[in-house]
Amino acid sequence: MNRINPNKLLLSKWTAAHPQNREKHFLVTELIRNDEGEVLEVELQAVLTKRSEQLKWQALCDKDHWKFGWL
Numbered sequence: 001m002n003r004i005n006p007n008k009l010l011l012s013k014w015t016a017a018h019p020q021n022r023e024k025h026f027l028v029t030e031l032i033r034n035d036e037g038e039v040l041e042v043e044l045q046a047v048l049t050k051r052s053e054q055l056k057w058q059a060l061c062d063k064d065h066w067k068f069g070w071l
Helices: 057-061
Strands: 013-020 023-033 039-046 052-056 066-068
Touching (some): 057 066
Antiparallel strands (some): 013 023, 013 066, 023 039
8 A cells, every 4th residue: 555645635636436426536625734734634625516525634545435546
């Protein structure tokens, strides 16, 4: 498994392994950091609908839910 550097996630592209509501491709639009500057969460925006959601950046490591890039 490749390690993910949370500081380099901004504007990265992700594909949902099990798309819902035709939302398959996502873009990381924001990094949510704590006071020390550590990345805690990311904001993902669906390309098709522009809907945004926040999740812990570690969730992107789960190959059952997310794949790196647009496939």
